[in-house]
Amino acid sequence: MNRATPLLAAALALPFALDAPPASAQQATTIALEARRDLALTVYQNGLGLVEERRWVPLVPGANRLDLLGVSERIVAPSLVVSGEGLTLGEQAWRPADLTPQRLLESAVGGRVRLVREHPETGETVSEPAVLLSLAGGPVLRVGDRIEIDPPGRIVLDRLPDDLSAEPRLGLSLEAGEGGARELGLAYLVEGLGWQADYVATLDESGERLELTGLLTVSNGTDVVFEDAALSVVAGEVSRDYGRPQPYQAAAPKMMRAEMAADSVAAPQAVGELYLYDTGRSVDLARGESRQLVLFQDLAIAAKRRLRFDGLVTAGGGPEQVGPEQAAVLLEFDNPEGREARPLPAGTLRLYDLSGERRLFAGEAAIGHTPAGGTLELTVGRAFDVTGSATVTDLERLSDRVYEIAQEITLENAKDTAVEIEVAGHLPRGWSLLEESREHELESANRILWRVPVPAGGETTLTYRMRIAQ
Structure with a gap:
């Protein structure tokens, strides 16, 4: 078989007739979606997608005009890259649907x-x-x-004008060294594609072991359909110049519907400062549709639940009495390193508690991009039966720039088990502790922390006196 045979076979399957008269410089040849091959989508988390595709096109030597159907109105026009053997791009133009x-x-x-x-x-x-x-x-x-x-x-009217179209199209003016059917490569950015990460975490009855599943939801908010597209997503931030006007009107996204694909996605590949997830599958994305894939499943992680108050400690200037307030419930865990290492893209984590055979939703929180080995500390709710209140017991001004303040903090635990409660506060510069009923820790230079045990069904009082020199 000679080398021309595969090209001839492909050409016979094209959605245009090769024996039709050559396109003139004034009349464009319409290239339909049936001519598209090797569609690939790379989707970013900021509503941006990179579309790569190939189309077989008929060309004449010299100047050619092509109208490509199936290109979104939300294309970032200056991002277009055209490739093809012996081809030179002269100009491009976006032509909206004008058969009105x-x-x-x-x-x-x-x-x-x-x-x-x-x-x-x-x-x-x-x-x-x-x-x-x-x-x-x-x-x-x-x-x-x-x-x-x-x-x-x-x-x-008895006929339709040749220059009007019921579909929007991307117009290209190309110079070809030779005529015949040719494969045209296209790469361009488009607004309206996006993906997000979601996490489902299940905490066992001990409160010390977490099973984490990561989900990937990709959405098509553009005005076109993507069929049989090889899908990849990118985690990380890429800079965008939002100060420049966008070339085309953005289309409003429609209602999304989700379809779950249960197989896990392969571990990501580090590319520069980003992570690339190749899903290893091709997807169909209708207008307004979303699909959900599994990034990873049931990753076992050591976890810790903590109870904390951040608003009870004061250095003056606030109310004399605060509370009673409910303690914040924090979930802390380390993203594993080593064989289980996976960076966690920014998203939403939803926490479930297990109690026997029952599962209880315990709260949700947003997480930022977290590398392998990073620590996550999430506030997932408020404790129903752990409360705290604070009272300023003394406030004495020693000079225009120096004063002392004393406070009593009462922590109550209505649970049938003892708990440890964190009491933290942000203090101004120039603080020093004069008295305290329990030894403190420093989270930072001006961030103080007490760890206070409270018995089951009981209460504990924390007192302190500090001097502030402003």
Whole structure:
């Protein structure tokens, strides 16, 4: 078999006739979606997608004009890259769908049309040849030997103009060294594609072991359909110049529907400062559709649940009494390293508690991009039966710049098990502790922390006195 045979076989399957007259520089050849091959989508988390595809196109030597269907109105036009052997891109133009009643009438001005209306006495449909003279202020027609201004009835055209289209299209002007069928490579950015990460975490009854599943939801908010597209997603931030005007009007996203694919996605590949997830599958994405894939399943992680108050400690300037307030419930775990290592893209984590055979939703929280080995600390709710209140017991000003403050914090635990409660506070510069009923820790230079055990069904009081020199 000679080398030309595969090209000839592919050409015979194209959605255009190769024996048709060559396209002139004035008339564009329409390239439909059936000519598209090897569609690939790389989707980012900021509503941006990279579309890569190939299309077989008929070319003549020299200048060619092509109209490509199936390209979204939300294309970032300056991002377009065209490749092909012996091809040079001259210019590109976006042509919106313009097969509208107004454009049809405009194309017929000066030409022959028909005026169709009902006879006022017989009700019979009457069709008369006419010439459309003008549309300024309304239709003006010459019907026989009379001029009709905005006549009753409807204007009928006998043919469609060649330069109007029912679909938007991307127009390309190419220079080809040789004629014949050729594979044209296209790569461009498009607004409206996006993906997000979601996590389902199940905490066992001990509160010390977590099973984590990561989900990937990709959404098509563009105005076109992507069929049989090889899908990859990118985790990480890429810079965008939002100060520049966008070339085309953004389409509003439609209602999304989800379809789950249960197989896990392969571990990501680090590319520069980003992570690339190749899903290893091709997907169909209709307009307004979303699909959900599994990033990983049931990753076993050591976890810790903590109870914490951040608003009880004061250094003056606030109310004399605070509370009672419920303790914040924090979930802390380390993203594993080593063989189980997986970076966690930013998303939403939803936590479930197990109690026997029952599962209880315990809260959700947003997480940021977390590398392998990173620590996550999430506030997932408020404790129903652990409360705290604070009272300023003394406030003494020693000078214009120095004062002392004393506070009593009462922690109550209505649980049937003992708990440890964190009491933290942010202090101004120039603070020093003079007295405290329990030894403190420093989370930072101006961030103080007490760890206070509280017995089951009981309460514990924390007191301190500090000096502030401003």
